Amino acid sequence: MITRIIACSFLLLCAGLAQGQSLIPAPPQLAAKSYLLLDANTGQVLVEHEAGTQVPPASLTKMMTAYIVSEEILKGSVKESDMVRISEKAWRKGGSKMFVKVGDQVPVIDLMRGVIIQSGNDASIALAEHVSGSEEVFAEVMNQQAELLGMQNSHFVNATGWPADGHVTTARDLGVLARALIMDHPEHYDIYSEKYFSYSGINQPNRNRLLWRDSSVDGIKTGHTEEAGYCLVASAMKRGMRLIAIVVGTDSDEKRASETQKLMAYGFRYYQTHKVYGQGEELQTERVWGGKEPSVGIAVDKDVFVTIPRGGEDGIKADLIVDGELEAPIQKGQPVGKVVVTLDGETVADVKAVAAEDVDRAGFFKRMWDSVKRFVMGFFS
Incomplete structure (x- = not known):
């Protein structure tokens, strides 16, 4: 043919154009193990450092947990209004919590907020059990979904990001997942910009400091364990351009925010998205x-x-x-x-x-x- x-x-x-071509300086060097900056609309990578190196994702794992729940809601197999019974396993889980109790009946959409805003391990396990029957089976679904999205160097063992052998991802794969969250499920993306969520009389703030510092930032998720360090996947929108920044392995809550700001400032200053x-x-x-x-x-x-x-x-x-x-x-x-x-x-x-x-x-x-x-x-x- x-x-x-x-x-x-x-x-x-x-x-x-008449002013001549702009010179673009070298990108900032961040105090982080790995990082990535990309244009959400095009997927083009603007800055990367060790973006293909496998790292423990900590609570950034919950991005995949939330994505799968959104997928199930979209397919109709789960409803936002479904009441989820909290198991003893979910209630007993340590780390960050939504503070649900054994036997509580909690709507799916509240548990989604517990996962996204409060980074609740208890909420994550409860949703995993509701969707797949057990957290172990849900982890299999997470890996299947990662493969479908093209996350080539990720493997999930649990729904929370709790440290475990073989529970790894990369900054590049997290960029793929962040784009999918934004593009595939805009109906839930607003939750990532909510600054507070209250449950059972306990009001908890979103751990993403940039939501308070920069009005253009509207997500996405923080993570921290001793092994992973302080991590942040953030997204911001300015002048029709949406950027996603992934910063993994900084040494403090403040540092993950400030280093992410450096990436965002560089991208918005020197690049643009054109339709x-x-x-x-x-x-x-x-x-x-x-x-x-x-x-x-x-x-x-x-x-x-x-x-x-x-x-x-x-x-x-x-x-x-x-x-x-x-x-x-x-x-x-x-x-x-x-x-x-x-x-x-x-x-x-x-x-x-x-x-x-x-x-x-x-x-x-x-x-x-x-x-x-x-x-x-x-x-x-």
């Missing part, structure tokens, strides 16, 4: 053979974002690659090729190109006439 490449456009992305095309936006039209209509609009199947340095790009090039000649019938949304976006010769986005509308098959005589034209054009080409 012949593939055709059509240059769609050159897009000037910054108003300050190249919107989902369904028509790029151009293409000839359709044997159709009631002579052509069909070509669109992208999802929003196309790219991460670019601020204030210095000459532009980006978008190429529409069509998979051969198009023949009717064509259905709206049918893949017909792809759009490849490059910046300075490097591919920064690659998305499906789809038909923007239906094109029905033409009648017999129109199809025959198109066949003749195709034959003649092919003969002389």
Whole structure:
């Protein structure tokens, strides 16, 4: 099949082009074992250090616990209003707590807040038992979900992050999970920005200090054990750009917050997210053979974002690659090729190109006439 490449456009992305290309300094060096900064919309990594090194995740584990519960709610197998009976195992678990009691009946959504805001080990085990029958089986589900998300170097043993042999992840995998939390379950993401949650008369603050320091920060989760150190996965939104910062293995609560702020400040200062095309936006039209209509609009199947340095790009090039000649019938949304976006010769986005509308098959005589034209054009080409 012949593939055709059509240059769609050159897009000037910054108003300050005339000022010349901005210089980007080296990223900050953090006092942490590993760290990562990425654009949530594009997934592009802006800064990384030892991001593929396996580390104990501590309570960052609860991001996966909450993600799985959100998945179960979305599928309808669990409801936010379901009442969960608290087991003795959940009640007895040490560390941070929601302070539920044995035999309590607690709504799933309250336990979600107990996990996310209060980092409750008791709430985490209660939800694991409710979803899977036991924490051990839930851990298997966590590993299956990690594989589905592409978390290639993670392995979970429990739902809490309690220290255990073989319970590990990486900063890079945590970035994958953080993006999934934000993109897949916006209906629950607001919980990560809540500063307090009260249960049974006990009011506990969110341990993420950045929620008080920076109004652009709206999540996500802290973690701490002696082995893991102080850890933070944070996300913030400014000027249409959402960044995710993962900082693992600092030596204090204050340090994990301040080091994360350094990453965020660097990303927002020197980079921006640019929307190249919107989902369904028509790029151009293409000839359709044997159709009631002579052509069909070509669109992208999802929003196309790219991460670019601020204030210095000459532009980006978008190429529409069509998979051969198009023949009717064509259905709206049918893949017909792809759009490849490059910046300075490097591919920064690659998305499906789809038909923007239906094109029905033409009648017999129109199809025959198109066949003749195709034959003649092919003969002389």
